[in-house]
Amino acid sequence: MVNIETELETLNTLLLRMCDAVIVNINEAMDFYLGKSKVESINDDLIDQYERMVEEMCINIMLKERLFARDLKETTGILKLVSDLERIGDHAEDILRFAKKLKPYKDNKNKEIESLLLFVVDMIKRSIKSYTDKNVELANEVISDDDYVDSKYLEIINALASKKDGDAHYLQFAIYTTLVVKYLERIADHSVNIAEWVVYIKSGYYKDKMIV
Amino acid sequence: MKYKKRKIADFFANFTTYISAFFSILLLGGIIIYILSNGASNLSWNFITSDYKETLNVVDVKATSRVYDDPEIEGTYFSEKYGVGLKDAKTVDGNPCVQISYLSVNSPFLTLNCKGGFYDAKIGENLDVLMGISEENTDVFASSKDGAQKFALALDNSVEVFYLHVIHGGGGIRGSLLTTLYLICLTLLFSLPLGVGAAIYLTLYAKEGKFKTIIMNMIDATSGVPSIIFGLVGMIVFIPFVGTISGRNVFSIFAGALTMTIILLPIIVKTASEAIKVVPSEYLSASLALGASKTQTIFKVVLPNALPGLITAVLLSIGRIIGESAALMFVLGTSIEDYPKLFNGSTTLSLHIWSLTQAEVPNFKAACAISIIILFVVFLMSISVKIIWYFYTKKRGAA
Amino acid sequence: MEAIFKIENLNLFYGETHALKNVNLDIYKNKVTAFIGPSGCGKSTLLRCLNRMNDLIPSCKIEGNITFEGKDINTLNTVDLRTRVGMVFQKPNPFPMSIYDNVAYGPRCAGIKKKEKLNKIVTDSLKKAGLYEEVKTRLKDSALGLSGGQQQRLCIARCIAMEPEVILADEPTSALDPIATQTIEKLLQELKKDYTIIIVTHNMQQAARISDYTAFFLLGEVIEVNKTTSIFGNPQDKRTEDYITGRFG
Numbered sequence: 001m002v003n004i005e006t007e008l009e010t011l012n013t014l015l016l017r018m019c020d021a022v023i024v025n026i027n028e029a030m031d032f033y034l035g036k037s038k039v040e041s042i043n044d045d046l047i048d049q050y051e052r053m054v055e056e057m058c059i060n061i062m063l064k065e066r067l068f069a070r071d072l073k074e075t076t077g078i079l080k081l082v083s084d085l086e087r088i089g090d091h092a093e094d095i096l097r098f099a100k101k102l103k104p105y106k107d108n109k110n111k112e113i114e115s116l117l118l119f120v121v122d123m124i125k126r127s128i129k130s131y132t133d134k135n136v137e138l139a140n141e142v143i144s145d146d147d148y149v150d151s152k153y154l155e156i157i158n159a160l161a162s163k164k165d166g167d168a169h170y171l172q173f174a175i176y177t178t179l180v181v182k183y184l185e186r187i188a189d190h191s192v193n194i195a196e197w198v199v200y201i202k203s204g205y206y207k208d209k210m211i212v
Numbered sequence: 213m214k215y216k217k218r219k220i221a222d223f224f225a226n227f228t229t230y231i232s233a234f235f236s237i238l239l240l241g242g243i244i245i246y247i248l249s250n251g252a253s254n255l256s257w258n259f260i261t262s263d264y265k266e267t268l269n270v271v272d273v274k275a276t277s278r279v280y281d282d283p284e285i286e287g288t289y290f291s292e293k294y295g296v297g298l299k300d301a302k303t304v305d306g307n308p309c310v311q312i313s314y315l316s317v318n319s320p321f322l323t324l325n326c327k328g329g330f331y332d333a334k335i336g337e338n339l340d341v342l343m344g345i346s347e348e349n350t351d352v353f354a355s356s357k358d359g360a361q362k363f364a365l366a367l368d369n370s371v372e373v374f375y376l377h378v379i380h381g382g383g384g385i386r387g388s389l390l391t392t393l394y395l396i397c398l399t400l401l402f403s404l405p406l407g408v409g410a411a412i413y414l415t416l417y418a419k420e421g422k423f424k425t426i427i428m429n430m431i432d433a434t435s436g437v438p439s440i441i442f443g444l445v446g447m448i449v450f451i452p453f454v455g456t457i458s459g460r461n462v463f464s465i466f467a468g469a470l471t472m473t474i475i476l477l478p479i480i481v482k483t484a485s486e487a488i489k490v491v492p493s494e495y496l497s498a499s500l501a502l503g504a505s506k507t508q509t510i511f512k513v514v515l516p517n518a519l520p521g522l523i524t525a526v527l528l529s530i531g532r533i534i535g536e537s538a539a540l541m542f543v544l545g546t547s548i549e550d551y552p553k554l555f556n557g558s559t560t561l562s563l564h565i566w567s568l569t570q571a572e573v574p575n576f577k578a579a580c581a582i583s584i585i586i587l588f589v590v591f592l593m594s595i596s597v598k599i600i601w602y603f604y605t606k607k608r609g610a611a
Numbered sequence: 612m613e614a615i616f617k618i619e620n621l622n623l624f625y626g627e628t629h630a631l632k633n634v635n636l637d638i639y640k641n642k643v644t645a646f647i648g649p650s651g652c653g654k655s656t657l658l659r660c661l662n663r664m665n666d667l668i669p670s671c672k673i674e675g676n677i678t679f680e681g682k683d684i685n686t687l688n689t690v691d692l693r694t695r696v697g698m699v700f701q702k703p704n705p706f707p708m709s710i711y712d713n714v715a716y717g718p719r720c721a722g723i724k725k726k727e728k729l730n731k732i733v734t735d736s737l738k739k740a741g742l743y744e745e746v747k748t749r750l751k752d753s754a755l756g757l758s759g760g761q762q763q764r765l766c767i768a769r770c771i772a773m774e775p776e777v778i779l780a781d782e783p784t785s786a787l788d789p790i791a792t793q794t795i796e797k798l799l800q801e802l803k804k805d806y807t808i809i810i811v812t813h814n815m816q817q818a819a820r821i822s823d824y825t826a827f828f829l830l831g832e833v834i835e836v837n838k839t840t841s842i843f844g845n846p847q848d849k850r851t852e853d854y855i856t857g858r859f860g
Contacts (some may be wrong), residue, residue, distance in 0.1 A: 002857055002858060004856065004857060005858075026784060065857075066815060066816055066857075067856075068815065068819070068843045068844070068855045068856055068857065069843065069844060069845065069846050069852045069855055069856055071856050072844065073844075203845075204844060204845045210845070331717070417670060420669065492704075494700065494702065494704035495704065495706060497664070497700065497704070498700065498705075498706065498766070498769075499706075499716070499720075500664065500667070500693065500694065501662065501664060501693055501697065501698035501700075501770075502694075502697070502716060502717040502720065502722065502769065502770070502773060503690050503693040503694030503697075503718070503720065503773055504690070504716070504717070504720040505715060507691050508720045512716070512720070513706060517707065550807045
């Protein structure tokens with residue numbers, strides 16, 4: 001096996017480990033919000049470390065090897081999607097923080113938000129799967145789901161803003177819930193980005209334009 | 213143990229090498245020393261430039277009443293009656309003779325009577341066979357064997373010399389030298405274009421195949437034929453051939469040149485072929501890729517780069533021509549000519565040597581002298597090759 | 612875009628060996644086309660067909676068609692063809708003559724004798740090849756005293772002195788150090804404006820850097836030919852991709 005193949009294999013293994021860590025964290029945040037678990041903190045530093053390692057490895061590969069065709073697409077694609085992955089990890093932490101703040105309001109559960117949460121988490125998992133399986137169809141699916149998330153997000157925000165109850169507690173509840181929903185929307189965006197880079201790695205097309 | 217064995221083997225190998233080298237050098241050195249010691253004394257400007265044949269003039273002269281002053285030159289015996297100084301000398305080919313070394317102004321020897329006119333004696337000419345009449349009317353005889361002193365006395369004794377040999381020159385090799393030069397020029401004129409042309413064809417034009425192999429083998433075979441066979445061919449074929457041009461079926465330098473051409477052709481073709489093959493093929497590719505035709509490539513790139521090799525071929529040929537003897541005997545003849553002509557026979561230097569050794573008294577000293585000249589020419593040529601090589605590589609800028 | 616060379620169904624044999632198989636290729640005018648591929652796969656052989664240097668090899672047999680500017684090259688006079696299609700070789704091969712004589716060699720063979728004209732041709736060619744400033748004071752010196760990179764530029768100057776329309780370059784920088792290589796690459800890119808250039812190279816980066824079109828050869832066949840960015844970014848054939856990513860060859 002040539003150098004570049006070994007290096008790309010190592011890179012991929014590292015990235016998969018990072019994906020696993022992100023999914024663990026997002027599951028924890030989701031379970032906490034849904035009241036299913038009691039864990040009060042998740043480790044985002046590990047994900048940040050992974051991101052730095054992946055970036056370093058990509059740059060080193062570019063230093064040493066001459067990259068053409070699939071090697072070029074893979075290395076540059078990974079370099080880009082790793083930052084989206086890291087942002088997802090960050091937002092998982094953010095969701096957990098505000099879910100903690102929402103604990104006293106656990107009676108005020110909103111089915112809409114819960115279903116959006118489940119949907120977005122599924123998006124993340126599908127997006128990561130499209131990378132590990134190098135599945136362009138799956139990636140395209142994720143990309144098209146962005147519209148649904150965006151519209152749901154607007155719906156929820158509008159509903160929260162239009163309630164005229166004026167209760168002081170409700171204000172806190174509304175703000176924190178808005179933030180949670182906001183982060184869900186952001187997570188969905190990042191998942192879409194990852195899916196778009198997966199399409200690029202496979203076909204050279206980024207957002208329907210051949211950039212190589 | 214093995215080391216010791218190897219040491220002994222090495223020692224023997226070295227020993228035999230040194231011994232062989234020693235004997236080779238001894239032999240070669242010995243021959244050169246023999247030639248030099250025997251021939252050096254004969255070498256002189258006269259030797260190179262004078263005729264071989266002596267010119268003999270039979271003269272008579274009368275003494276006048278004048279008495280000439282003895283110039284008192286050392287080694288010269290003066291005849292006061294005739295104003296002639298004589299000394300002992302050697303002829304060009306080494307025989308003792310009596311030579312005129314001084315002529316007084318108005319000496320009667322300056323206006324000798326000769327059959328059919330006057331003859332003026334010159335310094336350097338030899339005298340022999342004197343027959344005169346003394347005052348007392350007795351016969352006076354003298355010859356070159358008597359030596360200068362006795363000859364001079366005999367002159368002074370004679371009031372009239374009615375028979376005297378005045379001998380001019382002789383023993384020189386000018387004729388043979390000129391013949392050799394003519395032969396070289398003519399042979400090169402014929403053989404170089406033919407040989408180089410054939411080499412160019414064989415290396416650059418001919419296609420690989422039976423035809424080419426046959427020709428190459430034939431050339432190799434011819435170079436092994438003893439040159440005396442070529443001499444016979446020359447005698448049988450070229451002399452009549454030249455005869456159709458010159459009108460006479462005789463020995464001729466022209467026929468000799470044709471014969472030498474055939475002898476040299478294989479050598480020139482081989483050497484020139486090698487010289488051409490050594491020119492890097494990159495130069496050929498570059499030239500052709502620039503749009504030069506094959507002919508232009510050959511004459512502008514291949515031949516100039518093959519020049520050192522071609523010059524070597526020329527110099528090898530010249531050496532061979534000078535050294536050739538047996539073959540030329542059949543076409544040039546063996547009579548020494550003082551004024552060689554292209555369509556007449558003559559002798560080259562090597563044939564001259566042969567001729568000298570066939571006389572009743574073989575003149576080894578003159579033969580050695582000629583050998584020295586030949587050695588010198590060959591030596592000059594090897595040096596020339598080295599000098600040409602040096603300047604050539606310098607000029608081209610050795611890569 | 613105009614095709615200056617059209618190669619159709621070309622098959623070439625060295626004796627029994629089938630060296631080029633059914634090659635179909637167009638070479639576009641005023642563009643740099645690169646031939647890439649593993650050693651011994653026919654790139655240089657095809658290059659030499661374009662100026663009929665393969666005619667010099669007796670065992671070589673060619674079937675098929677090559678047209679140069681619309682005319683079959685077998686109907687053109689070889690000497691004439693080679694003045695219009697010049698060649699630069701892998702190992703710089705200046706003649707053992709002065710720099711001036713090297714550049715003037717081609718024109719002189721073509722019959723140009725006038726001193727002023729030759730002077731102009733020599734200076735112009737050396738300037739175009741980017742060598743003039745370095746050698747202008749020693750034009751009469753031997754060409755063999757130049758460095759490798761300078762010698763190769765001299766060969767290029769010698770080639771363009773004939774004002775060809777096409778320059779064939781057979782691995783022109785493989786015998787040179789990196790700096791000299793860079794200079795030659797820059798030179799080729801500049802020459803593209805006036806000449807059509809075909810370059811055979813083993814250096815993938817060189818091909819990606821300087822060529823507009825690339826043809827990938829494997830075992831005597833042209834596997835893929837396309838714009839260079841496509842070949843190196845998104846090759847269609849797996850063999851092409853494997854070669855350029857270094858998986859073999």
